[in-house]
Amino acid sequence: MDVEVKYYAAAREATGKRSEVIILLTGSTVKELIHVLAERYGKPLSVYMLGEGGEPTDYLTYFVGGVNVHSLRGFDTELKNGDMVVIAPPIVGG
């Protein structure tokens, strides 16, 4: 399946891209997408996405269809064909 990923701030700098289409296996989760991207772009991106144990962190903010993943099923949120995933900077409060 295809998902469109839009990058902002640190993720944009690390990938050199504003957006791209990523091909994933059907039923992939946000966590799996993160691992795909971390592997593709290496440390420049993975440093923002993964903790020391290799698990996704909350340093960046992830939206699926405009909704924060933690309002869905967190990093276990399953993606669908055509989903838009936004990878944004941390939201610190307000």
Added chain:
Amino acid sequence: MKGFAGKYLRVDLTEGKLGDQVFDEATQRKYLGGVGMGSKILYEEVPPDSDWSDPANRVIIASGPLGGTVVGGSGTITIVTKGALTGGATSVQANGLFGAYMRFSGYDGIIIQGTSPEWRYLVLREGSAELIDAAPFMGLDTYDVADALRRAHGVKGHEASVLSIGPAGENLVRWAGAFVDHGHSASHNGTGAVLGSKRVKAVIAFRKGEVEVAEPDRLRDVSQRMYKEVEWFNGTIGGVETSYKSGSGSLPIMNYTTNIWNIPQEELDAFGAEAIRTKYQVGRAPCWGCRLLHSTMMKIPDGPYAGVVEEPEYEQMAAWGPVVGNKDVEAAIMLSGLTDRLGFENNEAGWLTGWLMECYEKGLITEEDTGGLQLNWGNVDAIKELLEMVAHRRGFGDLLAEGVKLASEKMGGMATDLAIYTLKGNSPRGHDHRTRWAEMFDTCVSSTGTIETHMSAMSPGAQGPSDPVKVSTEVATTKGLMEFEDSVGTCRFNTRMNASLIAEAVSSATGWDFTAEEGKRVGLRAVNLMKAFNLRAGIGKELDRPSKRYGSTPLDGPTAGTSIVPHWDAMLANYYRLMGWDSDTGVPSKETLKELGLDSVIPHLR
């Protein structure tokens, strides 16, 4: 001078006189506006040993060279004063429209000094200003006084913008704030109390006029690029849900007594952004130039909490949700609106109430002390009544009006150990900072009455809780970015401390060749001026620390057992050194001050 309205309004309330103050171009470039200019005026004019309520205190309300332009969120103002909680410098921001309209009215800022014999409000319109009797508006809350002033001047909707204080400010509650229109708060460190001490109820500015910029097409292009960086942002109102579900441990729960919130799934889901917007959003109320989904109007149609509220921020929902043990999202929304209307700073409101509830639950205070209020966790009706008592300094409310630090010290005994605050006297923002070391550390070392840098500018792992060297290093190395942004008149959600883009926007507005490095120096200048001001006011290293409960070790949750406290002294020394300050005392060095063009400060700190 392009990019500037060209003057500040000087208001001498004691003499009842208004006048224009013009700063030369070199000064405008060195300080820009906002906290840059405000910290310069504060340092030069306010005696460091004066009281916050002294007529000699100043309230500086300033925009900057981007105020009222096409840049998104450029209606923001910064308020600088000697604050009522810390007795030191204050720098706080409110978004909305006021900064833009103040600039359209012909003023880059307002400098208020003295004390008026009678209550007044200020009118800014088409290059001139007037002080008018505020008697008909006294006692009105911040929403109502804004509406009433617009009606009194024959304007509707967004044709005028009002900065005001509510009953809390009128009654000199130390943690009273200042509010723009409905719900835009510039309130840390008692800005409302200071305005109240001067008997200034409000300022109204009208939409007529414009600011001329040097390169309008270039500025339009820069502002579009700025927008493309932030277009994903859709507010903070859902932060209670996402913070708790993320498992980070940063949601503050019941006065830091736990990191486990016993809330049914359905009620937690109700705190989500989608859930709230779908059910309650009735309209949008964007700030000047802003295209983001953020400031909306929310209506609770019926039930005990019915009413219309300007969209609460995450920290308000955190304060009136988990901090006080309330699980009802409608109650949290209502209390957020009530806090703004009465004119309170919402972080302090939450920590004070949470502390009281813990004291009540532990039997340290009783109904006899509280005037009959049953301050059990989550008792929303009691909170409503408590806020009214404090706003009017009635009964028990008179002690609580002094703020959580002073009230807890007065109460004494075990109650003192339970309160959350910095030793300077201000309270932190609405997270459990025991998992966000960078924010706890910055809140404690800050000279502004709130944070002085921003975690979003730090690299992964620098927020904590983990590497104390990395945390204290990045708190130092990111200093100045926030203050640069807060000197130009824009909203942080729109410009996100992107120094390159902000500098390019400043160049476009003014015609200068202004760089990000120059901008960071403007910010560091403000940081050092406020530090020097505080040192001269007797606020030194010993107060750069958390209270016992604020710096406590989490008992449960993902960061149970971890503590920043053992690392504190080493973090302070590292931070001071990297700031170019004496690593033992925190006093800015001669070299640091010279480098920033603050030579005149050197003899004061010998």
